Amino acid sequence: MSDVYEQILEKITAFHNEPFTLSDFKDIARYEVIKKNLQRLKEKNLIYRLKRGMYYAPRYLTYLGEYSHPSINSIGEALARQNGWTITPSENESLNLLGLSTQVPSSCEFLSTGPYYESEFSGNKITYKHASSKYVSSSYSKKTMLVINAIRGLGKDNITSSDISIIRSNCSKSDLEALKMEGVNTSVWIYEVINKIGGEFYA
Numbered sequence: 001m002s003d004v005y006e007q008i009l010e011k012i013t014a015f016h017n018e019p020f021t022l023s024d025f026k027d028i029a030r031y032e033v034i035k036k037n038l039q040r041l042k043e044k045n046l047i048y049r050l051k052r053g054m055y056y057a058p059r060y061l062t063y064l065g066e067y068s069h070p071s072i073n074s075i076g077e078a079l080a081r082q083n084g085w086t087i088t089p090s091e092n093e094s095l096n097l098l099g100l101s102t103q104v105p106s107s108c109e110f111l112s113t114g115p116y117y118e119s120e121f122s123g124n125k126i127t128y129k130h131a132s133s134k135y136v137s138s139s140y141s142k143k144t145m146l147v148i149n150a151i152r153g154l155g156k157d158n159i160t161s162s163d164i165s166i167i168r169s170n171c172s173k174s175d176l177e178a179l180k181m182e183g184v185n186t187s188v189w190i191y192e193v194i195n196k197i198g199g200e201f202y203a
Contacts, residue, residue, distance in 0.1 A: 004029045008037050012047065012057050019056045019070045019078040051121065054078055072108045076119075076126040085114035086138045087128065088145035091153030098150050098170050100163060111136045111149060134186045143175045144182045147197070151190050159193055168197050176201050 007028045012020065025034045038055060041047045047055045050070070058067040080087040088094070090109040095101035108124060111131035119126045135148055147167055154163055171179065176198050183194040195202060 002037075004033060005037050005040070008034065008041070012041075015057065017056060017059050017068050017070060018074045019050055019054050021054045021078055021082040023053075023082050024078075050075060053082065072121065072124045072126065075121055076108050076110055076128075079119060079126065080110065080112065080114070080128070083114055083117075085112045085128065086136055087112045087114075088136050088142065088149055090129070091149050094146050094150040095153045097146060099166050100150055100154065111145075113137070137185070139185070140182045141175070141178045143171065144179050147171070147175075147179060147194070148183065148186050148190055151193050156189050164193070164196050168199065171197070173201070 008025055011025060011028070015024075022031060022034050022038065025038075028034065029037075038047065042049060042055065047057045049055050054075070056070050058069070060066075061068050077087065087110040089097060090105065090111055092101070092103065092105050093109065096104055107127065109127045109129065112128040113133070113136055114128060114130065116130055117128040135152065136145055140148070150167065151159065168176075179194055180198055180202055183191050186194075
C-alpha cells in the first residue's frame, strides 16, 4: 500500500461522513494520482460516489440499523470547496441557525463569492447566490458571516433589543472580538448593530 493511499485514507476518516472532492486532497498528490486512488477505494466499496468528483465514506449507524448519508447542506459545502467559493447560509437560514426564526428554509441556499449557480442532488436543489464582499468574504469567520447576514435578514428597521440579546447569546468572547474587527468592512448600519451586540464588551 502506497504512502499516498494511506494519507488519503487518513484524511477521509477526518471527514466523518461529510462529502469530499478530489480538490480536498491536492496537498497530498497530483490530480490524476488522487483520482486513481479514490477509484480504488470506490471499487473496494470503501467510499461511494455522490456525483462527478465527489464521494463520501458511509458509517454504519447501529441504532438505526443502516448506513449514514451526508446532508444536502454538507454536499453544498463540498461543492463550494471544489469551486473555490467562500459561502455562508442564506439570510433566512442564518436567522434560523441563530434562533431568530423558527421557519426552516425549504431549500438549500447559500450566499457565495462565486457566480449564481444551481445544482441538484436526489431531488434537492442547491442554490448559490453571489453576494457582495461586505457580506461574504474569506477574511470573515463563519460566525461573523452568519451574524451579518442574519442582521440583513431582519432588516434595518426591524431589529429589536430581543434580537440583539439572542445574537449576543450565540456568540463567544472570541466570536465578538472577530465580529468587531471583521465587521468594519460591512455596511455602516450593520456595523452599528454589531456594536450594540458587543455592548459593554466593546467599551
